[in-house]
Amino acid sequence: MSTNMDRRGFIKGSLVLGAAGTVAALGASLAGCAAAPNGAEQHAGGNGGFSYPAGTTASDFEQSSAIAEPITEFADEKTYDIVVVGAGTSGLPAVLTALEEGATVACLQKESTPISQGNGSSGVILDETTDLGLLRWIQGYREACSYRVNLDLVRFFAEHSGETAMWMARMGKEAGYPPYESKLTRTETADGSHVTTMRNAFGVKPENNGNLVKALAEYAASKGAEFFYRTPGVQLVKDGERVTAVIGDGEEGYIKFNATKAVILATGDYQNNDSMLSKYAPDLVRFTKKQMNKTGDGMLMAMGVGATMTPVGHSKQMHDMDAAPMAMTGIPFLAVNEEGERFMNEEIPMHYWDETLRFQNAEDPGKFCRIFDNAYFETAKAWGYSPSSVELMENYIPGAVENPKGVVKDLIDTHRCDTLDELADELGIPADALKKTVERYNQLCETGIDEDFGKQSKYLAPIAEPPFWGIHQWIRLTAMGGGIRVNENYQVVDEGGTPIPGLYSVGFNAGDICGDVDWSLYLGGMSCGSCMTSGRYATIHALTGGLVPSKPSDDWEAFRAEFVDIA
Numbered sequence: 001m002s003t004n005m006d007r008r009g010f011i012k013g014s015l016v017l018g019a020a021g022t023v024a025a026l027g028a029s030l031a032g033c034a035a036a037p038n039g040a041e042q043h044a045g046g047n048g049g050f051s052y053p054a055g056t057t058a059s060d061f062e063q064s065s066a067i068a069e070p071i072t073e074f075a076d077e078k079t080y081d082i083v084v085v086g087a088g089t090s091g092l093p094a095v096l097t098a099l100e101e102g103a104t105v106a107c108l109q110k111e112s113t114p115i116s117q118g119n120g121s122s123g124v125i126l127d128e129t130t131d132l133g134l135l136r137w138i139q140g141y142r143e144a145c146s147y148r149v150n151l152d153l154v155r156f157f158a159e160h161s162g163e164t165a166m167w168m169a170r171m172g173k174e175a176g177y178p179p180y181e182s183k184l185t186r187t188e189t190a191d192g193s194h195v196t197t198m199r200n201a202f203g204v205k206p207e208n209n210g211n212l213v214k215a216l217a218e219y220a221a222s223k224g225a226e227f228f229y230r231t232p233g234v235q236l237v238k239d240g241e242r243v244t245a246v247i248g249d250g251e252e253g254y255i256k257f258n259a260t261k262a263v264i265l266a267t268g269d270y271q272n273n274d275s276m277l278s279k280y281a282p283d284l285v286r287f288t289k290k291q292m293n294k295t296g297d298g299m300l301m302a303m304g305v306g307a308t309m310t311p312v313g314h315s316k317q318m319h320d321m322d323a324a325p326m327a328m329t330g331i332p333f334l335a336v337n338e339e340g341e342r343f344m345n346e347e348i349p350m351h352y353w354d355e356t357l358r359f360q361n362a363e364d365p366g367k368f369c370r371i372f373d374n375a376y377f378e379t380a381k382a383w384g385y386s387p388s389s390v391e392l393m394e395n396y397i398p399g400a401v402e403n404p405k406g407v408v409k410d411l412i413d414t415h416r417c418d419t420l421d422e423l424a425d426e427l428g429i430p431a432d433a434l435k436k437t438v439e440r441y442n443q444l445c446e447t448g449i450d451e452d453f454g455k456q457s458k459y460l461a462p463i464a465e466p467p468f469w470g471i472h473q474w475i476r477l478t479a480m481g482g483g484i485r486v487n488e489n490y491q492v493v494d495e496g497g498t499p500i501p502g503l504y505s506v507g508f509n510a511g512d513i514c515g516d517v518d519w520s521l522y523l524g525g526m527s528c529g530s531c532m533t534s535g536r537y538a539t540i541h542a543l544t545g546g547l548v549p550s551k552p553s554d555d556w557e558a559f560r561a562e563f564v565d566i567a
Contacts, residue, residue, distance in 0.1 A: 053303040059275035065110055065232035065249065066300035075253025080104045080226075082539060083246055083259040085233035085298060086266035087114040089121075089209055089528050090507030090535035092216040093164070094264050095225050096171055097539040100551055105225050106257055107217075108248045110232035110267075110293055114217045116209040117291065117478070120179065120201040121532050122525030123165030124158050127556035128186065128196030134158055137187075137195040144522040145315075148515025152488035156537070157513065157530050160547065162198065164533040167553035169200050169563050175219035177212050180204060182563040198564070199525045205322075206408045209528060231255065236263065236301050236503070243305055243502035262502050262542035265492075266535055269480035269508040270296030280314050280482060283358050287318070287366045290476040298509040302484045305503065306494040314482025315514040317527065318354035318366070322411035324396050324471040325388035331380045332459045333372040334441050338362060340424065340433030342441065345453040346370075351518045354475050366475035369427050371438065373465040383459060393469075413472040420468055427470045438463050479527065481519050483510045489547070490538035504538040507531035 052058060052068050061068045081103035084094045091107060092114065098105035109115075124137065138158055142149055165182075172178045179200040186196045202212040221227055228248060237245035237256065246263045248255045257263075270276040271284075273295040278285055299309065321329065332346035337360055344356045357365045372379070380387035395404040396414035404412065417423040420438060424431035444450050445460040484492055484505040491499040505511070513530050514520055523529075540549050553559065 053300070055309060056300060056303055057275060060273065060279075060296065060300060063273045063275050064295040064300055065234055065297045066304075067234045067249075068300075068304070071235060071247050071254055073254065074247070074256045075250065077256040077258065078106065079258040079260065080106045081259070081261045082106075082264060082542060083108070083257045083262075084264045084266055084539075085246055085301075086110075086268060086507075086509070087217055087227065087229075088213060088266060088268060088507070089116045089118070089531040090509075091264075091266035092116075092213045092220065093168065093171075093532045093535035094266060094506065094539045095220045096216060097536045097549070098543065099220060099223050099225055100549070101540065101543045102550075103261065103543055107220075107225060107227045108231045108233045108246065108257065109227060109229050110297070112229050114210070114213040115293075116213040116528075118209045118525070118528040119203060119205065120199055120209070120525050121165060121168060121529035122197055122199045122523050123161030123163075123529050123533070125162040125165075125184070125196045125198050125556065126159070127162075128184070128194075130193040130195075132191065133187075133189060133193035133195040136189050136191075136193055141520065141522050144520040145514055145516040148512070150310075150512045150515065153486075153490075153511050153513040153530075153534075156488060156490070157526070157533055160537050161529050161533045163549070163552055163554055164536050165198050165200055165529060166556070166559045166563075167536065167549075168532055169559070170553055171216060171219070172200075172202060172212055175212075175215040177202065177215035179563065184564060197523055205406050228255070232297060233265075233267065233301060234297075236305050238305055241501055243500060246301070259502065262504055262539075264535070264538055264542065265298035265302060265484070265503070265505045265509050266507050267296075267298030267509050268294045269483065270294060270299060271477050271480050277480075280309070280312055281316060281480065284316060284318075284354075284477055286358075286362075286364065287354065288364050288474070288476045290478045294480075298505060299484050302492050302500075302503065302505055302509075305492075306500060307484045307492045307503075307505075308495050310482045310485055310512040312482070313517065314480055315512070315516055315519050316354075316480050317351075317478035317519040318475050319350065319478050320473045320475050322408045323413040323473050325392055327386055327388045328370075328393075328471065331376075331383070331385050331387060332455065333370045333376070334438070334463060335368055335370050336429065336434060336437055337368050338429055340429040340431075340437055342437050342452065343368070345450075345455045347455055347459065349521070351521050353473075355517065357475055366473075368473055368475075369429060370471045370473060371423075371434070371463060372461075372469050373463045374467050374469070375461070375465045376469060379461045396471075411474075413474070415470045415472070416467050417470075418467050423468045423470050427472050479508055479519070481508065481514045481527075482512055483508055486511045489541045490534050491541070504542055506534035506538045510534060 082098040082105045084107045087109035181201040231248040231250045233246045245258045271289045329350045337343045394400045396412040415426040421431045424434045442462040445462040448457045492503040
């Protein structure tokens, strides 16, 4: 009989009950003689069994780092004011804010390094926005989200994201990784009001926010923050109604991290947990996942102490901004599937492509091609778009440029060929089918009526002038936009809406700041901006009970002179 059993296996077979405090164990309540709670899955264990938290299953936990069985024996115990779980886009702002507010802080990270995605963040600059303009912006965003968005969280973003954006730029500069661009956009409304937003861009591709959070982590460590890498948070501890600690799975054993002020869950979404994905977004299971290790750990931990998930359906991000220049994604050129057949009206925006692609009978339905000819630039300009130049497009053709700039080299997938046969070969689709589709499409262009999908006649342009171009798009799941229910301060709430003391959930581990079927592109960079804003201000609330930082970055004129390119 083998005795090679890890801690997770051991704890599943042997439950040891401690006398001090209540170990929430991600909400696994000992069953004893009582029936399992409503919606809870029963597990028969060696000591009478236990119930998984309501709304969860054994499979949810098996595919995560979270542990449902109570843990009461620890290799070590540490105490801090704030304990952040997750060193990413939300976690690092939380850590740095805790330091700024004079608190002691620890950060648990499942991976061996900080992790983040995206190329920047956005915020609303209140100094350059009228009161009515802010309200109109909030209403516009709600409309873009089909009114399913949590209004409290939108207001939270609108009121605090501008200060956060300025603060993040300064933190990046102090850490040696400032934004290479801080760009303003002012939007006027018919009633004379206006709103101004700012987007910080950190790192030119292939660099991204991942480079930023690594620099921020080193900076935070130099200021006294303690990081525990390869140490996932696995369950929460409660004393009465309050969350008082999180248990980390360290290399030498379980570590109990006491938090005198709060535990802040910044663990990201659940896209890599097939059990959870099948439950909350079953139509996405076949799509390739862009991230790794996003297994819903923080959500499962929170549900264990009485939290609940936001109602289905959860918003998601399904993008491809790497195969070709971003400027090309919105232009309604001919689209064909992997069989070389046209399958949609190409006026559908990029963030809704997946809604059509999911009906494709393919192992990975996220792949398709966009086809156009060498007159694309003039054609797109005539349609009112701003297409990329041939020179820029060549950066996205594999092998065309020795050292392409501003791209993720492994993901570029744009092709240019003299014939459709050659183009089909490079795209990996049937040549005969592509030629037949182009022939039919050109006929529709000639008549000016799209009898197949109803695209507006103004967007019908023949594919006739060689060389021919093709972009092989790959729509993958970038992020899930549904997490744990929180209130207007990002405090985790129970089923009745009452805050659970000592527990916050931020970033993609929290709430429904976007309630539409797909993540709205109403404001570019808002997803990362909301992650940073919630991480910063949840920490401020945990430490002060309010939402006013002790050292705000609110001197707009000084910031603008230092960071914003006025020209």
